[in-house]
Amino acid sequence: MIKKNVTLFLCIFPFLWLMIFVSSANSVELDEATRTVTFDTSNKTITLTPEQVKRGKRLFNNSCAQCHNGGITKTNPNIGLEPESLSLATPARDNIINLVDYMKDPTSYDGQNSIAELHPSIKSAEIFPKMRNLTDEDLLSMAGYILLQPRVAQDKWGGGKIYY
Structure with a gap:
C-alpha cells in the first residue's frame, strides 16, 4: 500500500x-576536469576549487541570473553565454581574463562601444548596486562558473526558451 x-x-x-x-x-x-577552464587567450587553464564553483554559482544567481538564467540573454536571445557566443564576441569572452574584463567594463558584442550604463558591471556599480562589493576573486569565480556550465548543463546552458 x-x-x-x-x-x-x-x-x-x-x-x-x-x-x-x-x-x-x-x-x-x-571532478577536476570539469572544474578546469581556459584562463587566458594563450589557452592557459585554471582548475577552480569546489568552493570557487559554489561561490560562482551563488554570485551568478544573485547578480546575473535575472537576465541570464540558464545561460541565455533575455535582452538578446541570439547571444547567450554558451561557448560559441562567447568565442565569437570581440574580444572573445571564452576565458576567465576576458570574461572578468567584461564584468568590470562591458562592451557591445563587437567590442566597439561601452555598455556599462546598460549592463551590470563594476564600472556601473552606482547604477547596479549588486556589483558594488564584488572582488576580483568573486568575478573569477563567476566567470569560472559561466565557463564550466556547458559541461554540467550541456545543451541546456544557453538553450533558451526550449529549456527555461
Missing part, C-alpha cells in the same frame, strides 16, 4: 521527484 501511494504521489507531482534528483546531483562534487 505504501509503495502504491508513493508511486501515485510521484505520478501526480513529478516535479518533486525532479527536484529531489537535481538537489542530490548538485551535492556531488565536480
Whole structure:
C-alpha cells in the first residue's frame, strides 16, 4: 500500500521527484576536469576549487541570473553565454581574463562601444548596486562558473526558451 501511494504521489507531482534528483546531483562534487577552464587567450587553464564553483554559482544567481538564467540573454536571445557566443564576441569572452574584463567594463558584442550604463558591471556599480562589493576573486569565480556550465548543463546552458 505504501509503495502504491508513493508511486501515485510521484505520478501526480513529478516535479518533486525532479527536484529531489537535481538537489542530490548538485551535492556531488565536480571532478577536476570539469572544474578546469581556459584562463587566458594563450589557452592557459585554471582548475577552480569546489568552493570557487559554489561561490560562482551563488554570485551568478544573485547578480546575473535575472537576465541570464540558464545561460541565455533575455535582452538578446541570439547571444547567450554558451561557448560559441562567447568565442565569437570581440574580444572573445571564452576565458576567465576576458570574461572578468567584461564584468568590470562591458562592451557591445563587437567590442566597439561601452555598455556599462546598460549592463551590470563594476564600472556601473552606482547604477547596479549588486556589483558594488564584488572582488576580483568573486568575478573569477563567476566567470569560472559561466565557463564550466556547458559541461554540467550541456545543451541546456544557453538553450533558451526550449529549456527555461
